[in-house]
Amino acid sequence: MPHLLLSDHKQISTPTIYDGVEFDFVAHHPLESKIAVKTDNKEFLLTLKNKDNNKLLKLDTSTRVSPVSLAQKALNSYANLCGANILFSNTQPKTKKLEPKKEYLKDIEYFVHSFSITKDIYIEVGFGSGRHLIYQALQNPDKLIIGLEIHTPSIEQMLKQVKLQNITNIIAVNYDARLFLEFLDSNSVQRIFVHFPVPWDKKPHRRVLSDEFINESLRVLKPNGTLELRTDSIKYFEYTQELIKHFANTPTKIIKNQDIDITSKYETRWKKQGKDIWDVIFTSTTKDAKIKNQYDFNFENNIISLENLTLPNKPMVKKDFFIHFEYRYITDKSNGLIKLTFGSFNKPVTKYILVQDGKLSYYQGLPLPTSANYKAHNLIKEVIFDIS
Ligand SMILES: C[S@@+](CC[C@H](N)C(=O)[O-])C[C@H]1O[C@@H](n2cnc3c(N)ncnc32)[C@H](O)[C@@H]1O
Structure with missing residues (x-):
């Protein structure tokens, strides 16, 4: 993370522009200050805090910016603007490593914002290793195969195969299914x-399959579409x-020890050990109302x-979401930032609420439009407006 150690110095006056960087405001908490900056049409925060008799200046980790x-x-x-001596710096540009283009990896x-359905989707x-995913892509060139995986090395491996075999109908997403x-x-x-999901025998609440997951699957599936579990775990x-x-x-169907055309390395091992394998298939029968997350x-x-x-x-912890107000950073009476973490337990988000002349908005844009974030947002409003 880029940072500077600066000699003690006076606070800059804002708003101001220096070396092509806009310094919008500085907001204070007893432990540290946040400096709101804009450059190249990107806004983000810097953190300034005391370190011995000097000041440490770094990028605020909750407001990411790319490129670094x-x-x-x-x-x-900032260092030039405030006139402080730079005592340490790790902000020298490094030789750029050229990242391979990940055309088939989407965030x-x-x-x-951009996905539109042009093909049937699996x-x-x-x-995991991607053997079944790649098999499906090759067997069904007219379909789009979306692969969800949270283990980055598995994604990298799978994408290498996509390149080697010139596959063009896979999208990999590094996201919790x-x-x-x-x-x-x-x-x-x-x-x-859902083939051979992690069994989580000691923590069943972490399993992929749940009432909520099955409900959501049935919603996104077309009539006659299927949710297919394959597991060796009794x-x-x-x-x-x-x-x-x-x-x-x-309608559900259970099949024991069914052979399928493609087996993963786990399956080959388990079959050799004489383990049973079960398929459980849920079939969607209804056409669901068009729900697309339109959250305000x-x-x-x-x-x-x-x-x-x-x-x-x-x-504040609710059934499927929480909110946690962390700090308030004050510029003056009705301006500043509120730092908070909220949303689902599996994918919480840390964001700032910007307060400008008493008006509130999310700094660096809205949270992802998920139901957990939306429920959290409503509770945040309730808390803030009830007690202000
Ligand atoms: C036991 S492996 C099975 C891999 C592959 N399906 C196979 O049959 O060989 C389970 C895989 O699920 C991934 N995984 C676990 N939880 C997940 C989640 N919530 N969302 C997406 N992937 C997940 C793991 O990283 C792991 O690669």
């Missing part, structure tokens, strides 16, 4: 494969049988005083 050279530019510009923002959850389906339209997917199988009971109107993350009201706002210092 923009952060380096802002740090050096979640792509699904929020999804594989936790594709339990939260991904929310970003898809209803009735848009034909098959969802405990996972028994757990799934319990889940089936909650879906009385959904605005703050309709204003606050009178950020200074006098007392926020709960303990996390």
